[in-house]
Amino acid sequence: MPLALSYFTRLRFIHELLPALNKSSNPRVVSILGAGMEKEIDINDIEVKRDFTAMKAAQIASTRTYLFKTSIHSF
Numbered sequence: 001m002p003l004a005l006s007y008f009t010r011l012r013f014i015h016e017l018l019p020a021l022n023k024s025s026n027p028r029v030v031s032i033l034g035a036g037m038e039k040e041i042d043i044n045d046i047e048v049k050r051d052f053t054a055m056k057a058a059q060i061a062s063t064r065t066y067l068f069k070t071s072i073h074s075f
Contacts, residue, residue, distance in 0.1 A: 007061045011068055029069055037062040 014029050021027035039059045042050075048057050 007064050010061075010065045014069065038066050039063055 017029065021029070037059045041060060041063055045051075048060050
């Protein structure tokens with residue numbers, strides 16, 4: 001699965017849930033796909049084009065999802 005697809009499908013899913021989450025008294029999103037696989041993002045290879053592996057792509061998608069989920073708390 002391409003990196004963009006694995007990341008943006010999660011992002012879109014959370015985005016579509018935002019109206020319901022905003023109405024909830026206890027909103028939360030739990031993403032277990034790739035839980036614990038987060039790793040540091042190489043800012044010089046943000047698209048994971050250098051030394052691409054499926055594992056590296058999964059780790060970066062997991063990290064990006066984590067960062068996105070933590071950033072939506074400010075909405």
